[in-house]
Amino acid sequence: MTTTYRPGYSGSGPGDITPDGCAVELYKRLPPDDSPKIVAAAVPPPATLLELGCGVGRMTRPLAALGFEVTAVDESAAMLAEVTGARDTVRSPIERLELGRTFDVVLLASFLVHAGDPAVRQGLLATCRRHVAPGGAVVIQREGEGWHTQVPRERPLLDGVARITASVDLGDGVREMHAEYVFPDAEWQQVFLSRPLTRAQFEEAVTAADLRVERYLDDARTWALARAGSGDGAA
Numbered sequence: 671m672t673t674t675y676r677p678g679y680s681g682s683g684p685g686d687i688t689p690d691g692c693a694v695e696l697y698k699r700l701p702p703d704d705s706p707k708i709v710a711a712a713v714p715p716p717a718t719l720l721e722l723g724c725g726v727g728r729m730t731r732p733l734a735a736l737g738f739e740v741t742a743v744d745e746s747a748a749m750l751a752e753v754t755g756a757r758d759t760v761r762s763p764i765e766r767l768e769l770g771r772t773f774d775v776v777l778l779a780s781f782l783v784h785a786g787d788p789a790v791r792q793g794l795l796a797t798c799r800r801h802v803a804p805g806g807a808v809v810i811q812r813e814g815e816g817w818h819t820q821v822p823r824e825r826p827l828l829d830g831v832a833r834i835t836a837s838v839d840l841g842d843g844v845r846e847m848h849a850e851y852v853f854p855d856a857e858w859q860q861v862f863l864s865r866p867l868t869r870a871q872f873e874e875a876v877t878a879a880d881l882r883v884e885r886y887l888d889d890a891r892t893w894a895l896a897r898a899g900s901g902d903g904a905a
Contacts, residue, residue: 678846683858686748692859694748696851697726699828705893706732709777712887712895713807717774721795721803727753738775743767744805750838764794772803775892778861779811783872786844786863799898803832808896815890818845818866829854835892 672685675713683690688694706729709719724730724742726749734740734755742756745763760769764782765864776798785791796806824833830853838846840871851858867875869891872885880899887893 678770679861681858681860683851686746688746688749692725692746692749693851693858693860693864694726694752696753697728699853700728701828702728702732706736708887708893709720709733709775709859710736710738711810712809712893713775717781718755718803719775719777720769720773721756721762721777721779722767722797723778723780725749725758725780727755729777729779729799731755733777733778741769747782750829764793764797765790767801769801772801772806774803774806776802776806776808778808778856781813781864783810783875784813784864784867785864788865791865792872792879795881799879799881802881802898803855803858804822804898806898807884809887810876810894810895810896812867812872812892813864814892818847821867827851827853 676689676770679691681687681693683771684692685693685695685889690751696797702713708790713896717737717738719740721730721740721742722745728739732754740756741758742753743762744750747761750761782794783791802808816860818837821837822835824831833850833885835850836848841844847862847864849860876883882899883894883896887894
């Protein structure tokens with residue numbers, strides 16, 4: 671399959687590769703982490719939950735098992751084809767999503783808030799604001815301290831290893847990140863853009879979308895819970 675990549679993004683390895691360089695087969699083999707439990711501890715189910723950028727459903731399945739009614743959104747048909755546990759799946763770019771309804775919880779994980787293009791980040795957060803119910807919560811995952819500067823680095827992953835091999839300063843606050851995932855039977859590479867955000871910059875971006883950070887959900891402040899601001903939601 672020929673992939674049309676977004677500018678600054680690419681990927682290689684077995685199986686389908688999405689426009690942002692993500693490998694479907696790689697994500698299918700990765701186990702879920704503790705992220706669904708972090709979400710559930712902050713906003714206990716039962717609740718309706720809009721998962722933006724669900725990928726193959728690594729979080730979808732455990733979120734549904736915990737009692738959330740999940741609507742899962744991704745722009746990749748190949749990713750969505752692997753999703754189970756969701757009440758609904760929707761294929762759409764997140765920035766252009768218009769479901770005409772709101773949810774108790776809106777989830778923006780996978781560090782998507784660090785999009786290299788500020789206009790994309792604004793679109794992502796506007797979608798969150800548009801779809802969160804009055805009194806509901808927006809849960810956002812952000813990069814930890816040193817994520818861009820502690821390079822190269824690696825960590826064990828199943829029977830293989832995940833590496834960040836380079837972090838290239840492109841100017842204007844954007845970095846080009848190089849990652850590789852090496853297993854005995856397969857290897858994938860990905861290049862993507864990321865815009866580092868200090869805590870103050872992150873909170874400023876959230877506020878600009880008529881949301882406000884209420885609290886952080888972990889000691890590293892990689893998970894934030896936001897509520898609607900004082901506006902009417904027409905972000």
